[in-house]
Every structure is written in C-alpha cells, then in structure tokens.
Amino acid sequence: TRARVMAAEWGYSPTNGPDVWARLFPQAGGARQSPVDICTSIASSDSNLEMKKLTFAYESQSDLRILNTGHGWKVEAPQSGSRLEGGPLGEDIYQLEQFHCHWGETSAEGSEHTVDGRAYAGELHLVHWNTTKYQSFAEAAQHPDGLAVLGVFFDVGNESNDEIEKIVSTLSEIKFKGQFTDIPDVIDPTTFLPSGLGYWTYLGSLTTPPCNECVIWIVYKEPITVTEEQVTYH
Ligand SMILES: COc1ccc(N[C@H](NS(N)(=O)=O)Oc2ccccc2)cc1OC
Numbered sequence: 001t002r003a004r005v006m007a008a009e010w011g012y013s014p015t016n017g018p019d020v021w022a023r024l025f026p027q028a029g030g031a032r033q034s035p036v037d038i039c040t041s042i043a044s045s046d047s048n049l050e051m052k053k054l055t056f057a058y059e060s061q062s063d064l065r066i067l068n069t070g071h072g073w074k075v076e077a078p079q080s081g082s083r084l085e086g087g088p089l090g091e092d093i094y095q096l097e098q099f100h101c102h103w104g105e106t107s108a109e110g111s112e113h114t115v116d117g118r119a120y121a122g123e124l125h126l127v128h129w130n131t132t133k134y135q136s137f138a139e140a141a142q143h144p145d146g147l148a149v150l151g152v153f154f155d156v157g158n159e160s161n162d163e164i165e166k167i168v169s170t171l172s173e174i175k176f177k178g179q180f181t182d183i184p185d186v187i188d189p190t191t192f193l194p195s196g197l198g199y200w201t202y203l204g205s206l207t208t209p210p211c212n213e214c215v216i217w218i219v220y221k222e223p224i225t226v227t228e229e230q231v232t233y234h
Pocket residue numbers: 069071072073074100101125127141149205206207208209210
C-alpha cells in the first residue's frame with residue numbers, strides 16, 4: 001500500500017517521521033534515543049571527567065568525498081591516524097570515520113540537540129568508532145560503546161568559517177540525494193572545534209534510522225560561528 005511505501009522511505013513528515021520510525025526500526029523505540037534537549041540545570045558536573053581530559057588528534061586530508069544523503073551532507077573521512085580518547089571514553093581509543101551536518105530551512109532551527117529548549121542554526125557531527133574493542137565501524141555500531149560522536153553547534157554571525165566554506169562551496173555540485181564529489185581543499189577537522197572545550201556527555205543513539213543505541217555523545221557547550229549562507233538550504 002502507499003502507506004507501506006511511504007514508511008519504507010523514512011523522513012521527517014507525519015507519515016514517515018520520528019513518531020513512526022519504530023515500526024521499521026525497532027531501536028527507535030528504545031530507552032536511550034537521541035537527540036535530546038540538554039537541560040543545563042540538571043546536567044551534573046562529573047569530577048572524574050575532568051581527571052581524564054578528552055583529547056583528540058586528527059590528520060589533515062584532501063580529496064575527501066562529500067555525499068548528499070538526502071537529509072544533509074556527509075564527508076567520508078576514515079582516519080587511521082586519528083585518536084579521540086579520555087573524558088567519558090574510558091580506556092578505549094576512537095577513530096574518525098566521517099563527519100556530517102544537520103541544518104534547517106532557516107537559521108532559527110536546524111540543530112538536532114537543543115539546550116534548554118533552544119535550537120541552534122545547525123549542528124556538526126564528527127563520528128568516531130571504538131578501535132580498541134571492535135574490528136570495523138559496522139561492528140562497532142552494534143554495541144553500546146561502539147561510537148563516539150562530537151557535536152558542535154552552529155551560531156549564525158557575521159564572520160564565515162573558512163573550513164566550513166571549503167565544504168559548503170562544493171554543495172552546488174551535489175544538489176540531489178546520492179550525488180557525491182571530491183573536496184579539493186585540505187580539511188583539518190581540528191578547526192571545526194570551538195576554542196572552549198567544555199562539553200555535555202550522555203549515552204544515546206544514532207539520531208536517524210536505524211537509530212542504533214551505540215553512541216557516546218559529547219556535545220560542546222560553545223558554538224562555532226558561521227554565516228547564514230553557510231547553514232541554510234538554497
Ligand atoms: C549505520 O551508521 C549510521 C547510519 C545512520 C546515521 N545517520 C546519522 N545519525 S547521527 N546524527 O546520529 O550521526 O545522521 C546523518 C545525517 C545526515 C548525514 C549523515 C548521517 C549514522 C550512522 O553512522 C554514524
């Protein structure tokens with residue numbers, strides 16, 4: 001039936017959106033689903049998180065492939081030389097796999113997480129997987145400590161972000177879902193991170209189907225500034 005056909009293509013409308021994802025993707029009905037609203041008044045500061053500082057090391061890469069996923073863009077950036085560790089990640093080392101962005105029709109909305117009910121213009125996700133315990137990204141995505149995703153909020157301001165511009169400037173070549181192209185510039189993921197490194201962390205899930213409950217979320221408190229053009233659909 002049409003309803004079944006619609007549900008097979010998940011999205012964000014009333015007939016195929018988050019409220020019905022659990023029909024096709026059972027994990028979407030789970031107890032640790034993302035995104036969440038971060039209530040800063042009940043977020044507790046955890047002293048042993050400070051003890052083991054979160055540290056990261058990335059490589060610079062050029063000719064990265066960017067894909068239009070139909071729900072945003074994704075840059076495949078497997079970096080065997082990258083390391084994310086410490087903080088909430090225990091003794092395990094996580095490696096960068098890809099990064100992608102969520103944004104909205106206007107700069108009034110677009111982020112997946114909200115902070116005390118407030119949405120940001122967009123949100124960048126740097127996705128890492130646990131190479132200490134698992135042999136592949138796909139395997140890691142089946143385990144509760146398999147993935148670690150760094151979230152960085154976008155605030156709209158007057159200055160553009162040069163690194164984001166390297167990505168956004170290629171979007172005109174991939175207007176349709178499934179299209180991809182290579183980013184000629186050298187990209188250093190370190191430059192996406194805010195200067196203030198305070199963060200919130202919680203155990204959650206992929207925010208889209210299949211909604212696997214396999215993500216240790218690390219959401220930076222400080223947004224980075226981009227221009228309106230850099231975070232809105234054209
Ligand atoms: C099986 O592996 C995955 C399957 C699906 C997603 N979706 C992802 N979820 S998120 N926001 O939690 O990273 O969302 C997007 C949205 C736009 C572009 C790319 C990803 C991520 C996965 O691995 C990270």
